[in-house]
Amino acid sequence: MIDTNVLTVSENMKIDKNNYKYNTTNILNHEDDLQCEEFEETPLYAAVLTYIGYAILCLFGWLRDFMRQSNIEKKRGAIDPNASLDFVPLYQSYESFYTRNMYTRVRDIFNRPITSVPGPQFELAERVSDDYNWTYRFTGKTISAINLGSYNYLGFAERTGSCATDAIDAIKSYGIATCSTNSEIGTQFYHVELEQLLAKFLGVESCIAFGMGFATNALNLPVLASKGDLILSDELNHCSLILGIRLSGACYQTYAHNDINDLEKKLRVAIVQGHPRTNRPWKKIIIVVEGVYSMEGSICRLPQLIELKKKYKAYLYMDEAHSIGAMGKSGRGIVDYFNLNTDDVDILMGTFTKSFGSAGGYIAGKKSLIDHIRVNSHANTYASSMSAPIVQQIISSLHVLNCPEGKNRISQLADNTRYFRQKLMNMGFIVYGNKNSPVVPMLLYLPARVTRFNREMLRRGIAVVTVGFPATKLLESRVRFCISAAHTRQMLDTTLAAIDEVGTELSLRYSTRYQHRRLKDI
Amino acid sequence: MGSSMTRGDIENLATDFYGLLESFKHAPLYHISFEIFLVLAVIWLVVFRKPRPIEKKLTEKEKQDLIDEWQPEPLVPSVDPNHPALNVRVLDGIVGKTVEIDGKKSLNFATFNFLNFVGNQRIADKAIQAVQKYGVGSCGPRGFYGTIDIHLELEERLARFFQCEEGIIYSYGFSTIASIIPAYSKRNDILFVDEGVHYAIQKGVEASRSHVKWFRHNDINDLERLLAEQEVLDKKIPKKARSIRRFLIIEGLYVNYGDICPLPRMVELKYKYKYRIFMDESVSFGTIGQAGRGVTEYYGIDRQKIDLISSTLEYAAGSIGGFAVGSSFVVDHQRLSAQGYCFSASLPPLLAAAAIEALNIMEEDNTLLFETIMEKSKRLHKKLLSIKGYIISGDEISPLKHIRLTHAFNTIGRLEEIVQFAQTRDITITVARYLNDEHLLPEPSIRLILNVEMTDEELEFLCAVLQEALVKVTT
Numbered sequence: 001m002i003d004t005n006v007l008t009v010s011e012n013m014k015i016d017k018n019n020y021k022y023n024t025t026n027i028l029n030h031e032d033d034l035q036c037e038e039f040e041e042t043p044l045y046a047a048v049l050t051y052i053g054y055a056i057l058c059l060f061g062w063l064r065d066f067m068r069q070s071n072i073e074k075k076r077g078a079i080d081p082n083a084s085l086d087f088v089p090l091y092q093s094y095e096s097f098y099t100r101n102m103y104t105r106v107r108d109i110f111n112r113p114i115t116s117v118p119g120p121q122f123e124l125a126e127r128v129s130d131d132y133n134w135t136y137r138f139t140g141k142t143i144s145a146i147n148l149g150s151y152n153y154l155g156f157a158e159r160t161g162s163c164a165t166d167a168i169d170a171i172k173s174y175g176i177a178t179c180s181t182n183s184e185i186g187t188q189f190y191h192v193e194l195e196q197l198l199a200k201f202l203g204v205e206s207c208i209a210f211g212m213g214f215a216t217n218a219l220n221l222p223v224l225a226s227k228g229d230l231i232l233s234d235e236l237n238h239c240s241l242i243l244g245i246r247l248s249g250a251c252y253q254t255y256a257h258n259d260i261n262d263l264e265k266k267l268r269v270a271i272v273q274g275h276p277r278t279n280r281p282w283k284k285i286i287i288v289v290e291g292v293y294s295m296e297g298s299i300c301r302l303p304q305l306i307e308l309k310k311k312y313k314a315y316l317y318m319d320e321a322h323s324i325g326a327m328g329k330s331g332r333g334i335v336d337y338f339n340l341n342t343d344d345v346d347i348l349m350g351t352f353t354k355s356f357g358s359a360g361g362y363i364a365g366k367k368s369l370i371d372h373i374r375v376n377s378h379a380n381t382y383a384s385s386m387s388a389p390i391v392q393q394i395i396s397s398l399h400v401l402n403c404p405e406g407k408n409r410i411s412q413l414a415d416n417t418r419y420f421r422q423k424l425m426n427m428g429f430i431v432y433g434n435k436n437s438p439v440v441p442m443l444l445y446l447p448a449r450v451t452r453f454n455r456e457m458l459r460r461g462i463a464v465v466t467v468g469f470p471a472t473k474l475l476e477s478r479v480r481f482c483i484s485a486a487h488t489r490q491m492l493d494t495t496l497a498a499i500d501e502v503g504t505e506l507s508l509r510y511s512t513r514y515q516h517r518r519l520k521d522i
Numbered sequence: 523m524g525s526s527m528t529r530g531d532i533e534n535l536a537t538d539f540y541g542l543l544e545s546f547k548h549a550p551l552y553h554i555s556f557e558i559f560l561v562l563a564v565i566w567l568v569v570f571r572k573p574r575p576i577e578k579k580l581t582e583k584e585k586q587d588l589i590d591e592w593q594p595e596p597l598v599p600s601v602d603p604n605h606p607a608l609n610v611r612v613l614d615g616i617v618g619k620t621v622e623i624d625g626k627k628s629l630n631f632a633t634f635n636f637l638n639f640v641g642n643q644r645i646a647d648k649a650i651q652a653v654q655k656y657g658v659g660s661c662g663p664r665g666f667y668g669t670i671d672i673h674l675e676l677e678e679r680l681a682r683f684f685q686c687e688e689g690i691i692y693s694y695g696f697s698t699i700a701s702i703i704p705a706y707s708k709r710n711d712i713l714f715v716d717e718g719v720h721y722a723i724q725k726g727v728e729a730s731r732s733h734v735k736w737f738r739h740n741d742i743n744d745l746e747r748l749l750a751e752q753e754v755l756d757k758k759i760p761k762k763a764r765s766i767r768r769f770l771i772i773e774g775l776y777v778n779y780g781d782i783c784p785l786p787r788m789v790e791l792k793y794k795y796k797y798r799i800f801m802d803e804s805v806s807f808g809t810i811g812q813a814g815r816g817v818t819e820y821y822g823i824d825r826q827k828i829d830l831i832s833s834t835l836e837y838a839a840g841s842i843g844g845f846a847v848g849s850s851f852v853v854d855h856q857r858l859s860a861q862g863y864c865f866s867a868s869l870p871p872l873l874a875a876a877a878i879e880a881l882n883i884m885e886e887d888n889t890l891l892f893e894t895i896m897e898k899s900k901r902l903h904k905k906l907l908s909i910k911g912y913i914i915s916g917d918e919i920s921p922l923k924h925i926r927l928t929h930a931f932n933t934i935g936r937l938e939e940i941v942q943f944a945q946t947r948d949i950t951i952t953v954a955r956y957l958n959d960e961h962l963l964p965e966p967s968i969r970l971i972l973n974v975e976m977t978d979e980e981l982e983f984l985c986a987v988l989q990e991a992l993v994k995v996t997t
Contacts, residue, residue: 240861
């Protein structure tokens with residue numbers, strides 16, 4: 001049995017919710033432990049208060065539904081044009097209970113429109129609601145805010161600079177679209193150039209690019225897996241992976257998040273027993289993981305996964321949506337971060353939206369794999385080929401990453417990440433994830449605190465992303481900071497000061513492992 | 523013969539029997555109870571016991587052997603290196619009315635560039651302005667600061683163009699309808715789908731896990747038959763039927779066939795059988811109807827009667843992405859439940875700007891552009907019909923037509939030869955590509971697409987080349 005937890009259990013060792021044993025005394029000194037992660041347990045009082053919070057919201061929800069039903073309160077929201085004609089209702093009322101009674105109350109913290117480039121600082125369009133978030137009107141003014149919500153890890157969301165100029169030149173030379181699919185008459189030289197450049201950057205034989213990251217997973221997993229295969233996927237995988245797995249028709253099982261022991265157990269059972277009903281041996285087994293998990297901030301345990309996959313002859317599919325460009329000394333992703341061989345990961349997938357400031361996704365691997373995908377992929381045969389300026393932005397940013405400026409960005413991101421995480425933990429907030437991951441989730445638990453935090457931060461000129469149920473578990477609502485290489489030390493300090501203030505006001509310091517301190521005391 | 527048993531024998535038997543009984547009385551209790559137990563056990567074994575299966579308990583060594591012996595298949599099967607997808611023509615420059623391949627320019631009848639917006643200067647200028655204001659990518663999904671004011675403008679403009687209440691945009695044409703269908707139709711619902719719909723709709727139907735009832739392509743009688751059958755089933759379970767939603771999924775103008783759906787009758791049936799209509803107008807947006815509003819305008823049907831119209835910005839509008847328009851009640855639901863909208867990055871602002879400018883051009887021109895394209899489609903149709911030896915599939919006003927050879931001859935190999943020959947004569951056309959797991963794989967064909975800026979001479983030239991190619995292939 002592979003045991004990732006090689007340290008012996010002693011008084012200083014605690015086990016966190018992902019079964020990762022950690023040493024409480026010298027957690028801050030794990031410089032060379034690339035897999036040093038923390039997921040502190042939910043404190044009991046926070047859990048109780050959260051449940052009470054949701055219970056109160058439900059009660060009020062039922063009360064309001066009752067009042068709307070008996071026409072005491074006016075029904076808001078759009079009305080079915082076919083309502084009086086005896087059609088089956090389009091939405092069941094219990095399905096939209098959450099939307100009507102909880103989401104709409106706090107709708108203003110989501111879907112905020114911006115009016116400038118989504119860089120480290122941006123302009124939000126100010127909108128007000130006169131009827132408790134059912135409708136909005138724009139005042140015409142803009143709010144300037146520090147951006148901790150957009151996926152801009154290497155700071156390529158710029159409207160000036162070499163990438164933007166190259167994109168403009170591409171529009172002039174190639175137009176916006178080709179209006180055809182890649183397999184018919186839509187392949188241009190720049191598509192070929194992109195794929196070759198990306199393959200060289202990642203250190204793989206070949207690569208294929210698509211116009212949408214979500215579609216890359218959903219439309220290509222059915223090409224790789226089919227009926228008679230088994231897919232073992234991490235329980236916190238993104239919904240595009242889950243959709244792709246479902247559409248493929250293969251059987252699938254989930255294993256506990258990042259838990260190598262559970263995965264090994266399931267692998268052994270799968271190979272010994274075969275298909276649960278017919279006992280036929282599986283044709284192949286694919287393990288699907290993500291590089292960096294966007295809600296947890298954890299990094300997949302790649303060294304152990306590769307060992308496992310070689311031992312049991314399985315295949316590994318890694319979705320590097322958040323880690324390509326952001327992790328590793330040269331930005332080549334998790335494989336680079338752990339200094340491993342790219343040949344060991346069978347299928348590397350990634351997106352261009354997060355670190356390259358563009359749009360789209362890619363799959364990389366051996367030439368035989370990519371040829372098979374090119375022939376059979378749904379996206380290659382039916383979807384329009386990528387637009388010229390989008391492709392040019394990726395090519396330009398790849399060129400930048402290969403020169404010293406790019407190395408600066410990568411190290412700046414790593415610095416910013418470590419600094420920000422360290423300060424937050426030192427203040428006594430619960431922060432999940434690996435100390436090197438640029439995704440920083442901070443736990444807030446109570447639904448009311450989640451929304452209040454968001455609004456208070458915006459009042460102080462900082463735009464953050466807060467997520468709750470159903471994107472996360474019911475108890476674990478959080479705020480997720482996305483650090484960027486373009487954030488200056490000053491911006492981070494302003495943010496930390498604001499978090500310090502709001503955190504004190506709302507009593508957000510839940511940690512029992514770290515002391516609760518004010519920023520000025522650190 | 524008389525009794526063979528003498529009186530003495532009977533007496534002996536009786537004595538023996540009596541002796542037996544006496545011995546029972548004298549036997550120890552444990553002996554008797556043991557005998558009774560044995561008898562009962564025999565009865566139980568014979569009557570009641572079922573054969574128990576032998577449990578397969580493997581030892582650790584056996585399990586390890588199984589694990590060591592198991593050999594997976596290779597990750598991917600080998601692929602024919604001559605497959606057309608691996609040997610595509612690579613283009614250079616703007617793919618507009620003409621394309622450049624290997625340094626030579628040729629007329630383009632292969633891309634979905636109906637209104638010739640690719641390479642349009644106004645659209646390019648607006649896109650450049652958008653890059654200078656917003657950069658290239660949008661860096662986030664719509665819920666988390668990926669909503670840019672230009673998206674809201676585009677949604678509003680689309681809704682206004684179609685005279686509907688609300689619009690919603692997606693960042694990829696394929697994902698649009700593939701995300702919309704599962705957002706409304708769940709496991710217990712029923713979908714009535716035309717057999718000839720394109721692949722993205724098939725994927726959306728598959729992802730929804732609903733009951734699917736396919737009806738023959740454009741056959742309204744077949745649809746009525748299915749609806750009547752469903753009504754009969756509904757009467758048997760009236761309470762459950764009240765919670766089963768029904769949808770009709772059709773296309774305005776079918777990409778795979780080029781013909782228009784019989785919409786008026788379908789709308790009539792909608793009110794009779796109580797289903798909702800989701801219509802995909804990818805090809806008919808910007809090409810059919812006096813102002814380019816699609817099949818509803820062509821038939822003069824009130825657009826409010828169609829519950830949702832979905833379309834793409836990748837064909838006539840010359841940009842990337844997709845959209846849906848309809849009443850607020852229907853469209854707003856997608857903002858929280860359509861996966862391709864909520865969990866994917868939003869459309870890059872420069873593509874949204876290009877689409878807005880395309881809409882501006884369409885609205886300014888109002889009717890001239892669309893009258894022209896419908897007129898030219900009719901003319902092309904007439905010209906193509908005059909070439910003997912081809913079967914032309916598609917409506918006469920459709921700018922998208924499928925050309926096939928006569929039945930016995932129609933193979934992909936021959937069609938590829940025609941395409942290659944046309945390329946040598948500086949005409950670019952393409953064989954329509956499909957994957958083998960389509961629900962109803964269309965017959966091989968060449969998909970001809972009309973660009974509104976093509977002149978009459980160019981159409982004549984196309985027909986002449988096709989005629990020559992036919993001669994070359996059939997000899």
